[in-house]
Amino acid sequence: MKDVREALMVGRNSEGKLVRRPLSPHLQVYKPQISSATSIFHRITGVALGAGAVLFTAWLVCAAAGDSAFSVIQAIFASWIGLIVLFGFTLALFYHFCNGIRHLAWDAGKGFELPDMHRSGRLVIGATLVLTVAFWLIAFLVG
Amino acid sequence: MQKDTTPSIHIMRSQLGRARGLGAAKHGAAHWWAERLTAAALLPLSLYFVLSVLLLKGAGRAAMAAYMGEPWNAVLFLLLIFAMFYHLSMGLQAVIEDYVRKDAKRIAVLMLVKAGIWFLGLAAAVSVLKLAVS
Ligand code: HEM
Numbered sequence: 409m410k411d412v413r414e415a416l417m418v419g420r421n422s423e424g425k426l427v428r429r430p431l432s433p434h435l436q437v438y439k440p441q442i443s444s445a446t447s448i449f450h451r452i453t454g455v456a457l458g459a460g461a462v463l464f465t466a467w468l469v470c471a472a473a474g475d476s477a478f479s480v481i482q483a484i485f486a487s488w489i490g491l492i493v494l495f496g497f498t499l500a501l502f503y504h505f506c507n508g509i510r511h512l513a514w515d516a517g518k519g520f521e522l523p524d525m526h527r528s529g530r531l532v533i534g535a536t537l538v539l540t541v542a543f544w545l546i547a548f549l550v551g
Numbered sequence: 552m553q554k555d556t557t558p559s560i561h562i563m564r565s566q567l568g569r570a571r572g573l574g575a576a577k578h579g580a581a582h583w584w585a586e587r588l589t590a591a592a593l594l595p596l597s598l599y600f601v602l603s604v605l606l607l608k609g610a611g612r613a614a615m616a617a618y619m620g621e622p623w624n625a626v627l628f629l630l631l632i633f634a635m636f637y638h639l640s641m642g643l644q645a646v647i648e649d650y651v652r653k654d655a656k657r658i659a660v661l662m663l664v665k666a667g668i669w670f671l672g673l674a675a676a677v678s679v680l681k682l683a684v685s
Contacts (some may be wrong), residue, residue: 414581418558426558454642454644461639465675468628472678472685486609498601505597508590513589546605 450507453500460497467487495544502539506532582641589638596631603628620680628679636672640665 421427452494462484467485471479484490510528513519607618619625644663651657 409582427557430557451646454639455646458639458643461635461671464635465678468675468678468682471612472681475612478615482609482611501597505594509594511609512587512590514608543601543605550605 442526446507446510446529446532449503450511453504453507456500457497457504458501463493463497483500495540498543499536499540502543503536505530506539585637586641589634589641592630592634593638595626598629599624599627616682616685619679620685622683625679625683629676632672632675632679636675638666640668643668 417429418426419429467481470481485494510519510532513528519525553595603624607615610618619628619674644661647657647664651660
């Protein structure tokens with residue numbers, strides 16, 4: 409037996425002949441749009457935050473392990489490379505957070521009209537930048 | 552060898568059997584809801600986490616232990632850990648199921664990723680508990 413998914417690729421045309429069903433065009437054919445861009449970024453940031461979860465765990469485990477382990481990881485985070493990596497993770501988190509709200513609104517059936525979708529997409533990008541900058545301003549200026 | 556692309560159906564199952572084989576596993580709704588519930592829980596929890604990071608900026612181990620020693624902080628961190636790794640597990644599963652086509656490979660990758668998530672989640676939770684009672 410062939411793979412069921414493969415078998416379902418075969419259908420009959422109006423003359424009753426067996427034909428392969430057409431595939432949708434490849435991704436490269438489409439012009440990048442705010443809808444497709446925000447969608448794939450949700451996936452990319454979700455996976456990136458998975459790597460962030462490893463770092464998050466390392467932070468907690470080092471704190472539990474003892475003074476020397478914790479001072480090492482705190483020093484790594486405070487280094488230039490550490491700060492750049494953390495900056496990336498805040499960007500990913502705030503983006504995924506904002507766009508996650510957008511997803512939950514869609515799940516509730518709201519915001520599907522094209523103009524609304526474009527507006528909320530731009531809003532997500534703007535809010536991500538504002539939150540990320542605000543976070544780092546507070547981190548550097550306060551305390 | 553040239554791949555044969557002439558359309559043909561080699562399948563020894565009834566249409567009904569095929570439809571049944573592809574039908575609902577009766578777990579879809581629960582999975583869908585768990586994904587949304589963990590996402591909703593992560594909205595306040597991730598803001599709390601961001602706040603905690605700002606409060607703990609440059610902290611030493613003693614300050615970390617004092618922070619987790621507050622029962623509310625320990626509980627919120629444990630909730631964050633649970634919601635985050637649960638959400639991550641389902642999210643990565645969706646991504647893997649989309650991109651890893653071969654059954655054996657997909658199952659192997661899923662098992663590895665889930666094992667890793669259990670390991671990390673428990674390590675994070677045990678660390679919070681240890682800090683909380685230290
Ligand atoms: C901050 C609050 C968060 C919210 C509101 C949120 C929301 C969501 C939603 C609604 C989805 C489903 C998207 C869809 O329908 O396709 C999703 C997917 C995902 N999330 Fe989150 N999330 C949050 C935090 C996180 C965190 C902290 C992580 C990682 C540790 C994460 C990792 C993922 C992954 C890997 C996916 C799958 C992406 C995909 O299937 O394309 N999320 N998130």
